[in-house]
Amino acid sequence: MSNNENGREYQHSFDTTLDNANPGKCGQSSALELGPRKKLAVQDPLVHHSCHFGRAIHAFCNVQGLIENRIEHMISDQPEEEFIAEGHKEQLVFLDLLKLVVGLEKHLMREDSSEEEIIHIADMFQKGANRARADNTKGIKSAVIDWITPKGQTLLPHIHHNVKAGCSFNHECTGTLLCPAGLDWSNTEIKSKLMNVQTYVSADQWPIVLYANYQYNIKDPWNGLLRSSLLVNAFKRIFTSPSSINQEPKATHSGNTQIHSMQAITKAFIAYVAMKVYFALMSAQVFSCTDLVTDSE
Numbered sequence: 001m002s003n004n005e006n007g008r009e010y011q012h013s014f015d016t017t018l019d020n021a022n023p024g025k026c027g028q029s030s031a032l033e034l035g036p037r038k039k040l041a042v043q044d045p046l047v048h049h050s051c052h053f054g055r056a057i058h059a060f061c062n063v064q065g066l067i068e069n070r071i072e073h074m075i076s077d078q079p080e081e082e083f084i085a086e087g088h089k090e091q092l093v094f095l096d097l098l099k100l101v102v103g104l105e106k107h108l109m110r111e112d113s114s115e116e117e118i119i120h121i122a123d124m125f126q127k128g129a130n131r132a133r134a135d136n137t138k139g140i141k142s143a144v145i146d147w148i149t150p151k152g153q154t155l156l157p158h159i160h161h162n163v164k165a166g167c168s169f170n171h172e173c174t175g176t177l178l179c180p181a182g183l184d185w186s187n188t189e190i191k192s193k194l195m196n197v198q199t200y201v202s203a204d205q206w207p208i209v210l211y212a213n214y215q216y217n218i219k220d221p222w223n224g225l226l227r228s229s230l231l232v233n234a235f236k237r238i239f240t241s242p243s244s245i246n247q248e249p250k251a252t253h254s255g256n257t258q259i260h261s262m263q264a265i266t267k268a269f270i271a272y273v274a275m276k277v278y279f280a281l282m283s284a285q286v287f288s289c290t291d292l293v294t295d296s297e
Contacts, residue, residue, distance in 0.1 A: 046121065047128040049100040054129025055136065055238065056269050057096045061129065064122035070094040071108060071118070097125075136276055137287050140234055143242070144280035147233055148173055168283035169194045177230075178281050180205035181216035209281065210274060226270055235265075235273045 053061075069090055098105045107113065108121070142161040149155050155173055159166055169175040169191075179185040179194065180201055185208075193199035208214050210231065212224030236244045279287050 045101065046124040047131075050125040050128025051132035053097060053100055053125060054132045055272055056266065057100075058093050058268065059129070059133055059272055059275075061093060063097075063125040063129070064119060066090060066094055066097070067108065067118060067122050074109065133287070136238055137279065139237065140276040141280040143233070143237055144230065144277060147230060148177070164283050164285060166283070167281055170283060174281045177209035177214065178207045178278075181208050181211060181221070182218060207278065207281075209277065226274065230277050231270075231273055234277050235269070238273060238276070239269070 167174045176185050183190050212227040217223045233245050
């Protein structure tokens with residue numbers, strides 16, 4: 001099947017999804033009939049691509065605001081050179097969004113597109129991105145505990161997969177990995193200050209867990225950065241398949257890299273995975289983009 005035929009088929013699916021899901025285009029149903037399911041279907045093209053958008057392009061994007069701002073710019077005569085820096089960032093994210101879904105730009109710019117349709121599209125993208133973030137947070141949190149536990153042994157004290165109270169600098173294993181590069185976790189004074197929050201860890205103090213073999217070279221701080229085994233495992237778990245971490249993959253479904261034709265790793269991918277691993281080692285219960293304790297935004 002040619003690319004044009006694929007595009008037409010996908011466009012038909014995209015338009016059908018919007019028409020069926022948009023309450024403004026459906027007749028009023030009887031009160032005696034079961035209403036539409038509120039849970040998003042996996043096969044929905046918008047939800048399918050919004051999960052990838054949240055993982056690979058922008059994890060905390062206000063999709064409705066993004067779409068409305070970009071549409072307003074597209075129909076205006078504002079020159080590109082008058083864009084402020086934030087406008088340029090929004091434009092790049094918006095262009096990546098349009099690339100994900102064939103026919104999305106055409107649909108957004110249709111003369112008969114209503115505000116309700118735009119809100120519906122944005123809402124589905126937002127829900128998909130939020131769902132992907134929640135699923136990955138839960139999955140990585142449990143997997144990281146298994147990865148840092150030596151084979152045939154157990155961590156002392158034991159770390160439960162569903163309890164985070166004993167993590168962060170409160171545990172020897174997670175504390176070692178979260179210790180900022182350049183600080184010596186084996187130093188009793190440094191360890192005590194980190195455990196008692198007497199030493200504030202800022203966002204520019206990257207933890208040793210980000211470095212290959214968990215080793216930091218003060219003379220060459222870029223050497224091995226973002227190449228640790230935990231990050232590689234987490235990336236494989238999210239973007240290929242959990243079984244791809246082993247030498248013999250056993251996945252029966254295509255991974256995200258194949259589904260979305262990923263040819264290269266971008267900064268957004270790496271940042272997303274790094275924060276998932278970082279959060280899994282922390283004792284914080286909720287993943288937030290405005291973490292005031294770690295200044296991680």
